[in-house]
Each structure stands twice: as C-alpha cells, then as structure tokens.
Amino acid sequence: MHNxxxxxxxxxGAxxxxxxxxxxxxNRFIGIGTTxxxxxxxxxxxxxxxxxxVFTSFWVILVIALIWALMIFNLDRYIVSTIKKQDQFFPEFKQALPxxxxxxxxxxxxxxxxxxxIFEKEINRELDEQRLATIETSREKIAEGYPEINDLESKIEGLRAGIAAKEDFRNQKQKEYDQERFGVKTEGTTGLAxxxxxxxxxxxxxxQAEQDYQYTQKLxxxxxxxxxxxxxxxxxxKEQEFQNQMVSLDAYDGLAARLQTFRDLTLKNTAIYWANWMIIFLFIMIEMAPILVKLMGSRGPYDQLLDFHEAGIVLAGEEQWYKKTKEGQLRREVFDELYPRKKSQRIAGETIW
Incomplete structure (x- = not known):
C-alpha cells in the first residue's frame, strides 16, 4: 500500500x-476518501x-481559501467516520439523517x-445592462433637480427667435427695395425702374431695418x-453630482450584487434556471456520496473488526477500573487492620458527614 x-x-476517516x-x-475507503x-x-x-x-490580494484569498478547504475536509471526514454499519436500515438512517x-x-x-x-459572462452582461439603466435613471433624476436649465434654454430660443424675426424683416425690406429699383410690379411697388x-x-x-437687426443681434x-x-x-x-453617484455605482459588483443578478437571470432564462438546479443537485450528490456509500454498503469485515477493537478498548478500560477499585478496597482493609483506631475515627467522621 503506497502513500x-x-x-x-x-x-x-477509516x-x-x-x-x-x-x-x-x-478500494471502498479509497473511493470515499477521494470524494x-x-x-x-x-x-x-x-x-x-x-x-x-471582495479582496484584491492574492495571498489573502489563498490563505482564507485553504483554511476553508481544510475546515470542510475535516467536517466531511468527521461526518463519514462517525457512521457505523449495524445491518439495520432505520437505526443507520436515523444516525445518518443529521x-x-x-x-x-x-x-x-x-x-x-x-x-x-460558471455563469460569469451572463452575469457580467446583465450587470452591464443594469448599470446602463441605472446611469440613465440617475441622469434623469439629476436633470429633474435642475429645472432652471429648461428655463434658460427657453430664453435662449426666444432670443434667437427675436434675431431671426429681425433678420426676416430686414430681408423683406431688401427684397422690396430691389423690386422697386428694378421695376418689378407688386402691391407695394410702382413698377417703374x-x-x-x-x-x-x-x-x-x-x-432702418438693418440697424434694428444689427442692434437686436448684438444685444x-x-x-x-x-x-x-x-x-x-x-x-x-450636474456632472459632479453624477460622478459622485458613479463611484458607488462602479462598486456595485460585489458578491451580493452578483447573487441578486444571478437570481434575476434564473427567473428570466429557463435554461439558466434548470442549469442552476442541475449544478446544485450535482454538488449535493458529491457531498452526500460518502454517506450514501456507507448507508448502501453491507456490513463488512472492517466494521466487525472496528466493533471488536472498540469493544476491546472499552473492556480493557473496565478491567483497569475494576482492578483499581479492588486495589483501593484491599488497601483500605489492610489500613484498617493496622490502624483500628484510625478506622473508628474514619467511620465516625463518615457518619457525621
């Protein structure tokens, strides 16, 4: 048997x-140990x-992961080692249930x-979509907090409309002047060149229209x-407030956010939902496999030897206790024979007590 x-x-746990x-x-115990x-x-x-x-340091992650793996290893080993075969299903199942x-x-x-x-790409895509929606919502809420921008833009449109109106009036006067010079007959011209x-x-x-236009435009x-x-x-x-909100939004990529996003994905996508349950069932079977192997297996020579070994230890302990008790009684009898006065005092003291 090699190392x-x-x-x-x-x-x-054997x-x-x-x-x-x-x-x-x-081979059975090798299979259980491998699991x-x-x-x-x-x-x-x-x-x-x-x-x-959560952490960015590789060594911190490595140390905590090793400690967690050792804890799970010790716990699984303890769970498997404490199940004993009795060739009785219900007592064994009652023992294995917790x-x-x-x-x-x-x-x-x-x-x-x-x-x-496993679903990291899908989760990242969903997080990006949620982030974009949150950004759009944040911009809308920030814009609602500054209604004066709309008022200022309306004033600018009104001022530009005033410039355009003066320009149109100037162009109209230019047209009438040209028609009068060149003898174009209209309702406002004589038709004489x-x-x-x-x-x-x-x-x-x-x-006058040009001056009015120039003055209005400048003003x-x-x-x-x-x-x-x-x-x-x-x-x-607005941009400063938006950037302040983006700091917290960029940090919205932790474990809780990914768990919530993954839950949303399972509710929206049937394939991911069933894949999620298949993975959970797979790990449940892997974790329960050593216990189920012991439950389904029959009582073998190892179980008998283990019972004999433990019974021998218990018996040896009882023998040692019996010997120590007998030795104590023998010593007391010898002491009482050698010192009868001490015996009377001891009996009297025990009676008073």
Whole structure:
C-alpha cells in the first residue's frame, strides 16, 4: 500500500491498521476518501472565487481559501467516520439523517460561488445592462433637480427667435427695395425702374431695418452668451453630482450584487434556471456520496473488526477500573487492620458527614 492510498484512506476517516487487515475494503475507503478530498478542493475553489469579489490580494484569498478547504475536509471526514454499519436500515438512517442535512447545507454553500463563476459572462452582461439603466435613471433624476436649465434654454430660443424675426424683416425690406429699383410690379411697388421717391423711401426703410437687426443681434447674442455660461456652470454641477453617484455605482459588483443578478437571470432564462438546479443537485450528490456509500454498503469485515477493537478498548478500560477499585478496597482493609483506631475515627467522621 503506497502513500497515496494511505492518504486517501486517512481522508475517508477509516482506521488504517484495521483496513490493512481487510484488503477487500481498501478500494471502498479509497473511493470515499477521494470524494471527501475533492469536496474540500471544490470548497476551496468556491470560496476563493467568492473572496475575489471582495479582496484584491492574492495571498489573502489563498490563505482564507485553504483554511476553508481544510475546515470542510475535516467536517466531511468527521461526518463519514462517525457512521457505523449495524445491518439495520432505520437505526443507520436515523444516525445518518443529521449528517445528510449538514452535507446538504455544505453542498449549497459550495455550489453557489461556483455557479457564479460558471455563469460569469451572463452575469457580467446583465450587470452591464443594469448599470446602463441605472446611469440613465440617475441622469434623469439629476436633470429633474435642475429645472432652471429648461428655463434658460427657453430664453435662449426666444432670443434667437427675436434675431431671426429681425433678420426676416430686414430681408423683406431688401427684397422690396430691389423690386422697386428694378421695376418689378407688386402691391407695394410702382413698377417703374430707377431710383425714384418710392425707391428712396424703400432704401430708408431698409437702412432702418438693418440697424434694428444689427442692434437686436448684438444685444441678444450677449444675453445668449450669458445664459449659455450659466447653463455650463449648472452642467458642471450636474456632472459632479453624477460622478459622485458613479463611484458607488462602479462598486456595485460585489458578491451580493452578483447573487441578486444571478437570481434575476434564473427567473428570466429557463435554461439558466434548470442549469442552476442541475449544478446544485450535482454538488449535493458529491457531498452526500460518502454517506450514501456507507448507508448502501453491507456490513463488512472492517466494521466487525472496528466493533471488536472498540469493544476491546472499552473492556480493557473496565478491567483497569475494576482492578483499581479492588486495589483501593484491599488497601483500605489492610489500613484498617493496622490502624483500628484510625478506622473508628474514619467511620465516625463518615457518619457525621
């Protein structure tokens, strides 16, 4: 028997000297030990991934994952080693039931982080969609907190509309003046070409409209610049508030967020829902496999030798206790014979007590 087999038998919780005397049971205990060992490895990987969403230091994650794996290994080994075959189903099942419940809880704890790792791409995509929706919602809420921007933009539109109206009026006067000069007959022109009285009147109206347009444009452009500067100032405040919210939003990628996102995915996607349950059942079976193997197996030579070995230890302890008791009684009788006065005092003291 080489060292690997010895280690796997140790993992199964069996007593190696007794297993050596039962060659037919070696493979069974190697299989149980291998299952216990791989369960501990899966537990370490599982908690390692879970910790990677919390810590950034590799060594911190490694140390905690090793401690967790050793704890699960010791717990599984204890659960398997305490089940004894009695060739009676109900007493054995009653003995194994609390251990099966504990194995179920361990399997659920181990399976969940590994599920998050298996469906990491889908979870990341769902997190991105939720993040974009949250960003859009945040921008809308921030914008609702600054209604003055809409008022300022309305004023800017009004000022530009005023400039456009003056420009249109100036263009209209330019058109009428040109029609009067070139003899184009309309309701407002004489139809006589040349610079006459009406043409001079049209020219004065054009000059007045141009001056009015230039004045309005200069005045409104200055007001527009002031309003736009105010809008930029408010937008800076909005952006600062948005960035403050983004700091907490970027941190929304922890274990709890991924668990919630994975739950949402299982509710929306039937394939992921059933895959999730299949993975959970797989880990439950892996965790319960050593216990079920012991329950389904028949009582073998190892179980008999173990009972004999434990009974021998109990018997040896009872013999030692019997011997010590007899020796104590013998010493008391000898002492009483040698010192009868002491015996009377001792009996009197015991009576008073």
């Amino acid at each position: 690997v087999e010895k280690f796997l038998i140790f993992c199964s 007593y190696l000297p007794l297993v050596r005397r039962c060659p037919a049971s070696i 216990v060992l791989f369960t501990a490895i899966f537990a370490g990987l599982s908690v390692g991934y879970a910790l990677s969403t 251990r099966l419940v504990l194995a179920l809880l361990i399997a659920l704890v181990i399976a969940k982080p590994l599920e998050l790792r 040349g610079i006459g009285v009406n043409a001079e009147k049209k020219e004065k109206q054009l000059d 409104n452009e200055g007001r527009i610049q002031d309003l736009e500067a105010e809008i930029r100032r408010i937008n800076v405040l």
